[in-house]
Amino acid sequence: MKVKLTTSFYKRMSDIITSCLQLQKNISTNRIVVKEINGCDGSFIVNCVISYCIKQNSPLLIVSSHNSITHYHNVGLRMNHNLFKSCEAGVIDYFDFGDATLTNIMEYAESDQLLIDVLKKIEEMQRNHDTVNIIFDGITHLLDLQYTLQEVNKFCSEIIEIAAKSKNPFVIFHCNDVMEDDANHCLANLLSHKAQTVVEVENLSSGLSSDVSGHLTIKYPGNKFNEEHIHTVDMKPKKYLYKLFDRGVKLLAPGTV
Amino acid sequence: MRSFRKFIDISTHINGTKVKNNLPYVSSGIPSLDHIVGGGIPAGSIFVVEEDVLGVYSKVLFKYFIAEGVACDHELFVTSLDEDPHKITSELPQPCALPPEDEKAPSTDAEKMKIAWRYEGLSQVESSFGSNTNLGHNFDLSRYIDADTIEKSKIQYGTTTWQDSTLSWQTTMRRGKLKSALFHKLLRNIYETVLRSSGTNMLRLAIHSLGSPIWMAMDSDDTEFQNYGRDLIMFMYYLRILIRDKNVAVFITIPSHLYEDPIIMKKVLYSAHNAVRIESFAGSEKETNPVYKDYHGLFHITKLTALYTLVPFVPPSLDLAFKLKRKKFVIEKLHIPPELEETSEREQDDITATPSTACGGFRKKDIDF
Numbered sequence: 003m004k005v006k007l008t009t010s011f012y013k014r015m016s017d018i019i020t021s022c023l024q025l026q027k028n029i030s031t032n033r034i035v036v037k038e039i040n041g042c043d044g045s046f047i048v049n050c051v052i053s054y055c056i057k058q059n060s061p062l063l064i065v066s067s068h069n070s071i072t073h074y075h076n077v078g079l080r081m082n083h084n085l086f087k088s089c090e091a092g093v094i095d096y097f098d099f100g101d102a103t104l105t106n107i108m109e110y111a112e113s114d115q116l117l118i119d120v121l122k123k124i125e126e127m128q129r130n131h132d133t134v135n136i137i138f139d140g141i142t143h144l145l146d147l148q149y150t151l152q153e154v155n156k157f158c159s160e161i162i163e164i165a166a167k168s169k170n171p172f173v174i175f176h177c178n179d180v181m182e183d184d185a186n187h188c189l190a191n192l193l194s195h196k197a198q199t200v201v202e203v204e205n206l207s208s209g210l211s212s213d214v215s216g217h218l219t220i221k222y223p224g225n226k227f228n229e230e231h232i233h234t235v236d237m238k239p240k241k242y243l244y245k246l247f248d249r250g251v252k253l254l255a256p257g258t259v
Numbered sequence: 260m261r262s263f264r265k266f267i268d269i270s271t272h273i274n275g276t277k278v279k280n281n282l283p284y285v286s287s288g289i290p291s292l293d294h295i296v297g298g299g300i301p302a303g304s305i306f307v308v309e310e311d312v313l314g315v316y317s318k319v320l321f322k323y324f325i326a327e328g329v330a331c332d333h334e335l336f337v338t339s340l341d342e343d344p345h346k347i348t349s350e351l352p353q354p355c356a357l358p359p360e361d362e363k364a365p366s367t368d369a370e371k372m373k374i375a376w377r378y379e380g381l382s383q384v385e386s387s388f389g390s391n392t393n394l395g396h397n398f399d400l401s402r403y404i405d406a407d408t409i410e411k412s413k414i415q416y417g418t419t420t421w422q423d424s425t426l427s428w429q430t431t432m433r434r435g436k437l438k439s440a441l442f443h444k445l446l447r448n449i450y451e452t453v454l455r456s457s458g459t460n461m462l463r464l465a466i467h468s469l470g471s472p473i474w475m476a477m478d479s480d481d482t483e484f485q486n487y488g489r490d491l492i493m494f495m496y497y498l499r500i501l502i503r504d505k506n507v508a509v510f511i512t513i514p515s516h517l518y519e520d521p522i523i524m525k526k527v528l529y530s531a532h533n534a535v536r537i538e539s540f541a542g543s544e545k546e547t548n549p550v551y552k553d554y555h556g557l558f559h560i561t562k563l564t565a566l567y568t569l570v571p572f573v574p575p576s577l578d579l580a581f582k583l584k585r586k587k588f589v590i591e592k593l594h595i596p597p598e599l600e601e602t603s604e605r606e607q608d609d610i611t612a613t614p615s616t617a618c619g620g621f622r623k624k625d626i627d628f
Contacts, residue, residue: 041528041562046569072504076281076567100500103435107497108450113435146492146526147435180525206627210563212573214628243628246570259628 018253019050022220022240023199025172031165032172033224035197037179037190042216044203045069046251048139048176049077052094056083059093061131065120067099068140068176080248092130097123100140103147113147117157124164136165137174141193142186151185155192162196198224203244213259215246273461273506275331276302277394280567285333285461285508286395288323290358291590293395294388295579296533296563297572300508302461304532304566305499309515309524311539311556314468316581317512318347319400319588320537321467324510326351328463329404329412330396336452338417338445339467340474345416347467348409352398358390359399359586387591388575401586415452417466419444435493441474442494449498453507464502464509469494470527471514488523495530534561537581550595554580558590 020026023034038044045068052074055062064071075085088094097120106113127134138161144154158175165171175197179190194200202219221239225231242253276283277299284299287306293299300306310317325348328335337344419441437443449464456462468474470491502509515524515536528534539556540546551557558579565571580593 041525043564043571049569070503073567077569079281080568100496104497104500107435107437108447116435142529143496146489146496146530148489148493149434178529180529181522184522186526208627209577210573211627215571217627246565248568248570251569256628 017054019047019251020054022253023047023051023172023174023201024222025051025054028170029172029198029224030170031162032170032199033162033197034172034174034199034201035190035193036174036176037194037200037202038177039179039202039204040207042203042205044176044201045073045139046246047201047203048137048174049074049081050251051137051174052078052085053081053083055135056085056088056093060135061093061095061127061133062135062137063095063097063124063127064137064139065097065099065123066137066139067103067143071096071098081250095123095127100143117149117153120157121160121164124161128164128168131168133169133171134165135171135173136161137176139176140178141175142177142180142189145185145189151188151192154189158193159196194221194223198222213245214243214254216244218242218244218253273459275327275333275395276461282567283461283506284394285331285463286327286392287320287510288325288327288352288395288398289320289588289590290390290392290395290397291388292320292535293392295558295560295574295590296535297574299394300510300533301566302506302508303503304564305495305502305509305511305530307528307531307534307561308510308512309534309536309561310468310512311537311541312516313539313541314512314514315541316537316539316556316583316588318467319583321465321510321512322347322351323398323588324463325414325465326354326398326404327395328461328465329408329414330354331461332413333461333463334456335412335414336417336449336462336464337414337467338419338448338465340419340441341468341471344467348414349403349406351404351409352400353402353404354396355399355402356397358397359401387589397587399586400584400588417445417448419448437490437493437497439474439490442490446494446497446501450501453501453505456507458506460506462505462507464507466509466511469511469513470518472517487520488518488526492523492526492530495527499530499532528562531562532564532566535559536561551580552596553582554591554593555582556580557593 024032036044036047052062071085078085085094089096099116099120102116102119103113106116124134124136141154141158145151162173165173175193177190177193178186180186200221200223204217206214206216219239219241222237226234226237231237241256243256243259245252245254273283276285279298283302285302286293286299308317308320325335325337329351337348339347437446453462474491475488498509513527518524536559537556538559540551540554545551558581560574560577560579563571576592578593579590581588581590
């Protein structure tokens with residue numbers, strides 16, 4: 003029997019990702035790492051988080067070096083929110099890292115100031131809001147731009163440090179894990195080591211399917227010091243299959259398709 | 260009750276485009292290619308073709324892309340270091356009203372296949388794609404667009420030459436800076452072209468054989484092997500940033516088979532939006548394999564991105580092959596020919612086990628769900 007998908011159903015579909023990321027819990031500086039494995043596109047997680055922040059009226063800074071804000075806006079329209087209006091309202095702010103780098107190279111300016119500009123932007127937003135959540139989309143592009151692994155790692159630590167000054171924020175690093183013996187992989191692992199939650203999105207190894215978009219694995223390395231998990235030696239990750247829709251994501255248990 | 264209404268500004272409609280997901284799409288010039296990548300090439304995206312070893316078929320695709328731009332009166336930017344771009348544009352296929360048909364050899368009665376009576380009434384399986392598309396033109400490869408039309412069209416040629424490859428733009432590696440003067444000059448060229456373009460017309464950027472040995476000469480001199488390809492990766496990233504949200508479609512062919520390190524291509528593809536790879540049978544053992552006797556090579560879809568939407572396009576099949584006829588280039592669903600001769604089971608296994616992507620080629624352990 004075909005089930006008609008109502009608006010409320012779609013609403014729940016995008017909420018499922020944010021509940022997996024434990025955004026509703028008041029964790030002090032919730033650090034989340036999204037790893038794209040095997041060339042998979044994990045930008046849907048960013049979209050779900052943006053949707054959550056708009057609905058909760060929770061201030062968010064998007065530092066983007068991979069996708070444009072117009073992309074997120076257009077996806078958002080289908081998910082029942084208007085990103086540009088939220089930007090105008092001041093709930094969401096945006097730092098186009100890619101554009102700033104391109105302008106620098108075309109105007110023969112130095113790129114060293116860029117990372118400082120990002121940190122300044124966070125501090126500026128913190129002056130107006132109690133909580134400032136942060137998403138860094140495509141952080142691995144910094145390595146392509148010849149920033150060293152050490153510099154990027156230090157920069158991420160500084161973002162977390164500055165974010166911690168506000169009240170229970172979350173910080174999401176969205177990175178592309180190309181191959182095991184590459185700097186991108188090292189960076190993804192370094193960030194995962196700092197993270198409360200690690201989300202891995204991976205394409206289907208057997209090809210493309212219209213029923214399933216890919217594999218989604220969620221690990222909670224930050225939970226291992228919680229009381230309920232204190233006696234667990236090795237916490238098992240949660241594994242799902244996910245299916246993307248125009249208006250959200252649906253998670254499926256393996257074997258149920 | 261709130262509801263969203265799709266808003267399309269008809270006054271901004273660009274010739275030779277169709278709007279999908281609030282984004283104009285242009286044709287690659289090959290209807291079957293448009294079909295398998297989701298209806299064409301979206302504006303503000305990069306389409307990468309990983310070249311075949313001899314670069315013959317990728318050049319055909321390249322010419323189709325430019326020819327489609329000429330036919331639609333789009334602005335064009337063409338560049339190549341390996342060949343004279345003027346020579347490439349002088350050999351563009353001519354548009355024709357109907358899909359060109361190649362002459363078929365007369366078949367004798369003895370060659371006709373006998374069909375079991377219960378299947379005889381069924382319609383023939385359609386293995387070709389895009390026959391009923393309304394985007395783009397049909398082209399005849401056996402005829403060229405005349406020189407006058409090419410001269411009148413809005414083609415701009417890249418000014419980078421191979422002599423630039425000997426120049427070092429930056430003496431030392433610096434963050435965010437391209438070391439090679441070639442890549443820097445091309446990026447600047449494109450930057451100025453994009454700024455100059457009206458925005459009301461589509462701009463097609465066509466770069467042939469980017470990352471070929473001429474482009475990588477500077478990297479080869481580098482003492483550190485790990486720096487090989489860094490300018491190519493950085494250039495692709497800057498190009499992605501430069502053209503996003505603009506009425507620009509980029510078509511690049513890259514000789515990926517020349518790179519020993521697979522990471523280079525993976526990082527290049529991270530910045531690209533859609534990518535395909537051409538595997539030609541020329542010179543390989545597959546050339547004589549009876550399974551592939553009807554085709555000239557395999558066509559692999561490497562990457563498909565969802566732009567302005569969450570859901571990426573799922574092609575009808577990933578088992579694709581292509582053939583270059585006298586008048587057109589066609590991409591088809593790969594079909595293994597019927598087994599007419601009596602062979603032992605072992606021999607049959609050997610034939611079908613060769614291609615990794617062929618029909619039914621995967622094993623049970625590879626199934627995801």
